Amino acid sequence: MESTALKPQFSEAAKAEIERICQQYPEERRKSAMLPVLHIAQAEFGGWVSPEVQDLVAEVLGVKPIEVYEVSSFYTMFNLKPVGKHVLEICRTGPCMLRGSEELTAHLERITGAKVGGPASEDGLFTLKEVECLAACGFAPIVQVREQYYEQLDTPEAVDAMLTELRNQVHRPALPWEENGLPNALARN
Amino acid sequence: MGRKLLTEHINVEGIETFDVYRKHGGYRSVEKALKTMTPDEVVEEVKKSGLRGRGGAGFPTGLKWSFLAKPEGVPRYLVCNADESEPGTFKDRQLMSKLPHLLIEGMITGSYALGANTSYIYIRGELLYVLRILEKAIAEAYAAGFLGKNILGSGYDLDLFVHPGGGAYICGEETALLESLEGKRGNPRNKPPFPAVQGLYARPTVVNNVESIAAVPVIVNEGGDEYAKIGVGKSTGTKLFSACGHLNKPGIYEIELGLPVEEFIYSDEYCGGIWKGRDLKAVVAGGSSVPILPKELILKTAAGEDRLMTYESLSDGGFVTGTMLGSGGFIAMDETTSIVRNTWSFARFYHHESCGQCSPCREGTGWLEKVLHRLVHGHGQMHDIDLLVSVAKQIEGNTICPLGEAAAWPVAAAVRHFRDEFEWYVTHPQEATKPGAVYPGKLVTA
Numbered sequence: 001m002e003s004t005a006l007k008p009q010f011s012e013a014a015k016a017e018i019e020r021i022c023q024q025y026p027e028e029r030r031k032s033a034m035l036p037v038l039h040i041a042q043a044e045f046g047g048w049v050s051p052e053v054q055d056l057v058a059e060v061l062g063v064k065p066i067e068v069y070e071v072s073s074f075y076t077m078f079n080l081k082p083v084g085k086h087v088l089e090i091c092r093t094g095p096c097m098l099r100g101s102e103e104l105t106a107h108l109e110r111i112t113g114a115k116v117g118g119p120a121s122e123d124g125l126f127t128l129k130e131v132e133c134l135a136a137c138g139f140a141p142i143v144q145v146r147e148q149y150y151e152q153l154d155t156p157e158a159v160d161a162m163l164t165e166l167r168n169q170v171h172r173p174a175l176p177w178e179e180n181g182l183p184n185a186l187a188r189n
Numbered sequence: 190m191g192r193k194l195l196t197e198h199i200n201v202e203g204i205e206t207f208d209v210y211r212k213h214g215g216y217r218s219v220e221k222a223l224k225t226m227t228p229d230e231v232v233e234e235v236k237k238s239g240l241r242g243r244g245g246a247g248f249p250t251g252l253k254w255s256f257l258a259k260p261e262g263v264p265r266y267l268v269c270n271a272d273e274s275e276p277g278t279f280k281d282r283q284l285m286s287k288l289p290h291l292l293i294e295g296m297i298t299g300s301y302a303l304g305a306n307t308s309y310i311y312i313r314g315e316l317l318y319v320l321r322i323l324e325k326a327i328a329e330a331y332a333a334g335f336l337g338k339n340i341l342g343s344g345y346d347l348d349l350f351v352h353p354g355g356g357a358y359i360c361g362e363e364t365a366l367l368e369s370l371e372g373k374r375g376n377p378r379n380k381p382p383f384p385a386v387q388g389l390y391a392r393p394t395v396v397n398n399v400e401s402i403a404a405v406p407v408i409v410n411e412g413g414d415e416y417a418k419i420g421v422g423k424s425t426g427t428k429l430f431s432a433c434g435h436l437n438k439p440g441i442y443e444i445e446l447g448l449p450v451e452e453f454i455y456s457d458e459y460c461g462g463i464w465k466g467r468d469l470k471a472v473v474a475g476g477s478s479v480p481i482l483p484k485e486l487i488l489k490t491a492a493g494e495d496r497l498m499t500y501e502s503l504s505d506g507g508f509v510t511g512t513m514l515g516s517g518g519f520i521a522m523d524e525t526t527s528i529v530r531n532t533w534s535f536a537r538f539y540h541h542e543s544c545g546q547c548s549p550c551r552e553g554t555g556w557l558e559k560v561l562h563r564l565v566h567g568h569g570q571m572h573d574i575d576l577l578v579s580v581a582k583q584i585e586g587n588t589i590c591p592l593g594e595a596a597a598w599p600v601a602a603a604v605r606h607f608r609d610e611f612e613w614y615v616t617h618p619q620e621a622t623k624p625g626a627v628y629p630g631k632l633v634t635a
Binding site: 026029031034063070071074078092095097133137140148149 | 356
């Protein structure tokens, strides 16, 4: 049963950005915009892509929903479950491990109270996610939060500075096509 | 001090803007190529330069270009592989974020040489912030008339777009990248047909690494022969190395190929030696998928000659006593490093990143991770060590794409050179699994 009341909608600014992106590919190849549009969807709808949001992506691209599901489940950047306000993606691969990523992960679990791979911290602020190599090995250990890289997190001070900055971030940083950043983790239904 | 062909101006204030980049000689190769050279002449210069693919495979770029099919009336594409994901490698991220116009210039000159009128830069999704930098720079290049219709009045048209991935190492494999660019899962394609014949949208396509494309401007400006004078033998020109791990000065270094490995590690001009005054134990010289070498073998070949940073010297001795230059992801490990734990970390990486299409890779990478996990956690048995070698052998050569080998080689090499340390995890599990445990035995069993 279709319920229009619950159906998510892209903001006007996002719609315009999606159309700009679709122009980059041959007309009959609109599906090519899949990944960039999924990134926009995740930024628009609270840091994750629900089945309803994925259906919206399918509609916008003119493809079947399954074509979106099979892609969103393949690429690790798309969160398929609700997340906290800030998703901390901690690199765990060899070069970061050599420079203390395991200690960093344990430290972040202690401070935030969240567990890697588990639900968000009780205050709803942080989700911890371990990821593979982020291509910044010379600045290890590293955490990525949205489009920001936090590097050389090998001291408690560096970690504190990152967490303080994130706690003070009421809205996520604005994307190039937005006037203002959206409130963090507020699904705009 | 070696010449810096790509990164000479990387620290110039404002070099990421069109005006400053142009003031430092930027976009000259576009002017030269479009106004004074035919496309084939550009390809010829790249061939003469001896430039080899900087993404890892080391295939001659000019030759790759010359394979591009050119059927009448069918669009063809140049796609830049900026899906930098090989553990230990972070050069392209630096190059693109600090010198976006260098890549754009290379894309224009390269696209002209190949007759492409639409080109894409496929950048890994985690680097969305670099995508923003590139898009800004591309807009500047359009405004200055270096992109779009009738570039510099030459009659040549080019549109250039940046496309983000979604988090998948496998998309660095060129056919997986093309699938991803078409909006699908990143499953590598069977070859043939090769992308040169059927690539993006089944049209002829060349896929090149960021650093390869960034070398095109200097090759066109100075000529292929001049470029080929730098380096040693078939390792011509300069190469970016991403130095990381236990070094005093990790970072990106552009070196003239042929530099001794020892100088690279210990000289203050480069990595400045091993951190905390410790001794070097082992190096992974070309990104996580190349064989690890113990200190003795990374500094000298088995024949006792200095190991040089060239494709040939690093692979001297094959996989018995040598390794590969790969992507130039140079990971140094000090004497306290657990090779077994590090090998487990890499095995976990490949298991995580296997696309699951070929069973030897899907299952084999899982086995490697599982067996290493039990060794690392003190539950391993002696025959597990041979099991690792056996599983690695069964993956190798049995998969559609090279991810299988990339997973198998590091494990096989670690066992080859550090078997006694693996055995220590079996014979002394309580000691070996203590946090911060250091293998007390001899460092090398090569």
